[in-house]
Amino acid sequence: MNKQRVYAAVIGAGAAGMMCAVRAAEKHGDKSVMIIEKADRVGKKLLVTGNGRCNLSHLGASADSYHGDGSKELINILFKKYNDKTVTDCFRGLGLFTHADSEGRVYPLSNQASSVLDVLRKRIAELGIEEYCGAEITGIQKLSKGYEIVTPDRRIIADKLVIATGGRADHAGRESGSADILRMPGLSVTKLYPSLSPVKVKSDILRSLKGIRALARVSLIKDNKVIKSESGEVQFTDGALSGICVFNLSREANKGGCEIAVSLLPELDTDEIYTELSNRASRSKNAPISELFVGIFHKNIGIALLKTCGIKPSAPCSDISDKELKRISYTINNWRFKCEPNRDFNKAQVTAGGVKLSEIDHRTFESKKHRGLYIIGEALDIDGDCGGYNLQFAFASGMCAGDSL
């Protein structure tokens, strides 16, 4: 078995791990830094981010967009030094040109995620950082000085160890080994939930809406209270609601025991909708009720709404009662879907939960229990909204830990 001694070993060659290795090697030019990755190549996930465009940061990203116990405090400290500008400046230094869209989402100028990976890999090669890919870690031991990492063919002794193994799913349909790695040094890991994912809902009518999209406001309702609202495009799929606005509710919704209320005409109040619909109904008495929504919604949405209200879509408008019109008007802006518990990590962009933030030093990402051990990126109990916040955190935490090693 090969025995190898390095100054720093970074487990996980994702956004956080690669950035951390680069910063550590830049700081300690004469010391060896190594990245240990279980996949056959580094940075595979980066290539699928942002639909292949990699939304790597968000202008003005702040603690408001992050979740997890203690996440606000951590972000407030981290972003004082490593904010969106620091991250994009760092990438500019690596040779990457970026641009931001009207919403503040930062992308590579090429609009290709591969550009982000290319500049990181180029720097990794320039700095002589060893990429050890296809590595299956079977054990991690704390030594009197440093850590021993064991794989079937190597024993690596590292003065500093960084865990950057990301979330629970690897998006190839496999469970990531991330959770096992975190348990090896005895870190406390909170319960893991999929986040930024479609939300599974209990509904018979969704099948008829499969593939349809509608602009709406969506609100998460728990114990009759609105927990969070988002606006954007809702995508109806078989058995689930999807779209970025729904993703941003999924962190809580995936736990189940709550509802999503879809408002299809959020600019109008119920009385205004009622007036519009009753004018339409009295103008077209002989037309089927489903035609009430012509020019407003996709036909199938109108039919599904009527079914939800227990009204036959084929009946003529003259048959509709005032009470029924009021019910439809109310439902249009309060169309409720019961959320089902969802543990499908492979459809989620991030994992909520991870190593407790109280266990790490917020200024360095070093474990308070185990000196010389650092945990960064999605392996921690912190997750961001959709829009570049997760990569911003991965890169920023990687920079911070790398500079602290």
Ligand SMILES: Cc1cc2nc3c(=O)[nH]c(=O)nc-3n(C[C@H](O)[C@H](O)[C@H](O)COP(=O)(O)OP(=O)(O)OC[C@H]3O[C@@H](n4cnc5c(N)ncnc54)[C@H](O)[C@@H]3O)c2cc1C
């Ligand atoms: C489809 C998709 C699109 C996304 N788009 C965006 C976006 O545009 N913007 C954004 O901000 N966020 C996006 N995200 C989220 C973002 O990709 C993650 O939050 C971010 O990559 C986390 O970085 P990380 O380095 O902590 O973990 P990862 O990027 O997950 O990297 C972890 C690495 O560790 C390796 N690893 C795991 N276990 C082990 C082990 N036992 N031994 C060795 N190696 C191991 C993994 O193979 C992986 O390479 C997206 C996620 C997905 C799935």
